[in-house]
Amino acid sequence: MSLSHNAFWVAALALLLSNFVLLFQRSSSPPLLYQTLEVPPTASATEIEAAYFRLHxxxxxxxxxxxxxxxxxxxxDVQHAYDTLSDKRRRRNxxxxxxxxxxxxxxRAKKENAGVSVDELEFPLWHVEPVKELGESAxxxxxxHNFNKIVLESDDVWVIQLYSEMSIDSQELLDSWDSVAMDMAGVAQVGRVEIxxxxxxxxxxEKTLYTKQPRFGSGLPEIVVFTSKCRRFDCLIRYRGLKTKDALIDWVATSVLKLPRIxxxxxxxxxxxxxxxAGTHKVKVLLFSGNGERAAPYLRQAAKKYWEYAVFAKILFQEQNxxxxESRVGVKSAPALVFVKDPGLKPVVFHGVLNSSYFETLIEEHKAFVLPQLRRISAEALGCDARRKSVAGNSTTWYCVIVAGRTGPSLSQVRGVMREVLQNLTDTEVVLGSGVPGHVLAAEALKSQRLSLSWLDGDKQRDFCYVYLHSPTMFEACGPRRNGEVDDVPKIFLVRYQRKLLTIKEQERIEKNKALRANNPWISLLEDNDSVASQLVSKYEGSATVADIVQWVSQMVYEGDNNDLPSFSGKMPELLPEESLPFWAQSQEVVADGQAKVVHFIQSWLSRKNICRVC
Structure with missing residues (x-):
């Protein structure tokens, strides 16, 4: 029998015994405080007061x-029982x-007064002020009245504090509850319910097993969470850790939302x-902190959302460093945010305090390299997928210029040249004054997204690279590095994609073929060339200078738009993901509270054995 299986049965037995004790206590004798004053649970306020003075x-x-x-x-104990049962709200609770x-x-009072005489006992023994009502609150x-509409009909994650106005412990956590809400902004909604x-x-x-007596096993305040996958009271998640702000926020981010740590x-x-x-395919996001605090939940949420684009790291900024x-990445003080992008480019630095919306804007702007990488997740946006349509909309002809090579100094150098080519094609003054035939046309194609420039990891995407650079020299850019056999020489090539305007009969034929593929498993295995754009590949053989590459790109776009050039159709190798999906990025089912699962198991077992008819 496994250790986890044994642990489950130990937990189940402990829970069963605890519920049995509660059942026995509730059904066979009055609750303890009533016993202390020697009155029944139905005693009036006058009877409770009389019993208190008599016993005292x-x-x-x-x-x-x-x-x-x-x-x-x-x-x-007598004072304790009287102060609880003589107050209407405490007695109700x-x-x-x-x-x-x-x-x-x-x-605390028992500990402080241990060993003192009755004359030395100072009253009141404790000072409990009602919880101060919050004014404007986050x-x-x-x-x-509003719980169903605000929480149960919402798609947000809700973190809710259950508190009592008469509880000292509730006051301590409630004082920091607005701060919890600010730290959880953009990740979860935060609410509170008075008892x-x-x-x-x-x-x-929670409910006791047999009597269904509602209770708070660890007292108040108590924290419960409703997730987007749970909008019922029987699957809420109950927090059982330290009732401090930092511990709670870390639990919500890690255990409930499954966010990665930074x-x-x-x-x-x-x-x-x-x-x-961390791989050359990701932007590096560096978060400088002056106090060593944990990453805020919205930062961890961004690390999960953008894991395919960026890797996140925290650095403790100290004055001695x-x-x-400042000399390495340009950071002068903390807090600061740094994006390390293309090789050879200065890091992008932002100083000052962040919030969730501002950070979301920055990460969207800087999640990709200046010269984008052609990857599985970027191919459609770059227009470099023959199975898709042009990003430019209804355009029937579009282009991808790609520099392929193994990562290293040689590829980094050519990527730098291609960034200058990209800048050249976006600079209006340079374009209009160049005098290069087709330069304006290429610049307009880039602006309208009919033309894109990118780089390809020739090792990771070797099959894709082999097909498009099919030549005796392709091993200089594609596949694993061959030390001593060939040098690393990045290659530049252009792919022209074209879709012909279809007649009505051709459209009907394609739709008919799609229907056949959907209904016939044998036909569905055959290639569907109707949905693939025709392609024409042109390899650049000139020098690695900006002017020559711009002239070549401009010429290719001009000829591709104005001449009927031969092309081929057919499915091409798919781009591969650079890494497997991490466990925290996978979709995970949110389970009900652990104790609730054990209770449900015990109830089901007792019902099957006919031991408990009312469980």
Whole structure:
């Protein structure tokens, strides 16, 4: 039997015993506080007050006549029972949820007064002020009337604090609740429910196994979470960790939202594991912090959302290293955000405090290289996929200029040249004054997205590279590095894609073929060349200078637009993903609270065995 299986049965047995104790306590005798005052749970306020004075006086006199064992503790217990049951709200909470809001204060009082005489006992024994109502708040006050509309009909993740106005512990967490909401902005909504919302709290509370008594096993405040996949009370997630702001936020981000952690790096580990080791296909996002705090949830959410485009790292900025970081990446102070993009380009630096919306804008703007990389996730946006239509819309002819090679100094150098080509084609003054035939046409094609420039990792995408650069020299740019056999020589080539305007009969034929493929598994295995654009490949053989490459690109676009050139049709090798999907980026089902699962299992088992008819 596995360790996890044993652990499950231990947890199930412990839960069963705890619920049995609660059942026995609830059904066979009055709750403890009523026992302390020697009154029934139905006692009136007058009866409770009379019992308190009688017991208090008796204990006081007995201690005066001669010290007895535990008299001070008994006096504190009587005061505890009276202060709880004489207050309408505390008694309501105790009767409904078995919630003792003075328990922590009582334990402190017993510890502080251990060994003192009755004359040294100072009253009041504890000071409990009602929780101050929040004014304008970033959190939402939830009630029995608005809960369904705001939470259950929402698609957002909701983090909700259940608190009591009479609880000291509730006050401590409620004071930082607005700060929790600000840190969770853009990731989850934050709300609060006061225990006076009895119908709603009964639904949100845990239930004892047999009597279905609503309770809060760890007291208040309690935190519950509704996820986008759970809009019912039986699948909410209950937080059982430390009731501090940092611990709670980390739990929501890690355990509920499954967001990846963003780790801290020193300069050495940053260079080894991030700049060099995280792959050349990703932009590096460096987050400088002055205090070593954890990454905010919205940053971790961005790390999950943009994992295919960027790798994230945190760096602790210290004054003794300020000169070093300024010279290396241009960071003068913290907080700061740095994007390390194309080789040879200066990092892009932003100083100052970030928020979720501002950061989202920045990451969208800088998630790709200046000269984009042709990858599986970028092929359609670049227009370099024969199975798709032109990004320019209804255009029937479009172009992709690609520099292919193995990553290293040679490819980095040619990528730098191609960035200048890209800049040349976007500079209006240069285009109009060049006098190069077709230069204006190429610039207009780039602007209208009929033309794109990109680079290709010839090793990772070797099959794609082999097909388009099919020649005796293709091994200089495609496939794994062959030390001593061939040099690394990046290759530039252009692909012209073309779709002919179809007649009505041709469109009907294509639709008929699609229907046949959908209904016949044998035909569906054959290539569907009707949906693939025809292609023409031209390889650049000139010098690696900006002027020559611009002239060649301009000439190719001009001839491709104005001449009926031969082309081929057929499916081409697909671009491969550079890495496998990390576990935290995969879609994960949110499970119900662990204890709730155990309770459900026990209830089902007891029902099957006919042991419990009301479970």
């Amino acid at each position: 006086h008796a204990l006081w006199i007995s201690e005066k006549e001669g010290p007895a064992y535990n008299t001070i503790e008994k006096l504190i 105790y009767d409904t949820f078995l919630l003792d809001e003075l328990e922590a204060a009582v334990q 959190t939402v006050s939830l009630t029995s 006076g919302q009895i119908p709603l709290l009964i639904l949100l509370a 780790l801290y790096y020193s300069f050495k580990t940053l260079m080894k594991d991030v700049i060099q080791g 300020a000169t070093f970081w």
